[in-house]
Amino acid sequence: MLLLFGLKTVLRALPGRHSLCRYCGQYVEQHLEERASKFTVFFIPIFTMSRAYRITCSNCGQRSSLSKQGMKALAR
Numbered sequence: 001m002l003l004l005f006g007l008k009t010v011l012r013a014l015p016g017r018h019s020l021c022r023y024c025g026q027y028v029e030q031h032l033e034e035r036a037s038k039f040t041v042f043f044i045p046i047f048t049m050s051r052a053y054r055i056t057c058s059n060c061g062q063r064s065s066l067s068k069q070g071m072k073a074l075a076r
């Protein structure tokens, strides 16, 4: 029997937030992005193995990763 399994990375844009950028020091819109690694069987996502968040400044374009706690703090 042939079993086809693998990993798939799914990118999802989240609603942006205004916050202070740590690089340029401006209070501007920050783009949020969720990157999820999913375990697939026959190319169908079964479960999420890991989840990471990334924030991009709309002023200077610098990117930094966010922890789940940092993401929750930003959502408030």
Ligand SMILES: [Zn+2]
Pocket (backbone or CB within 6 Å): 021, 022, 023, 024, 025, 026, 057, 058, 059, 060, 061, 062
């Ligand atoms: Zn910036």
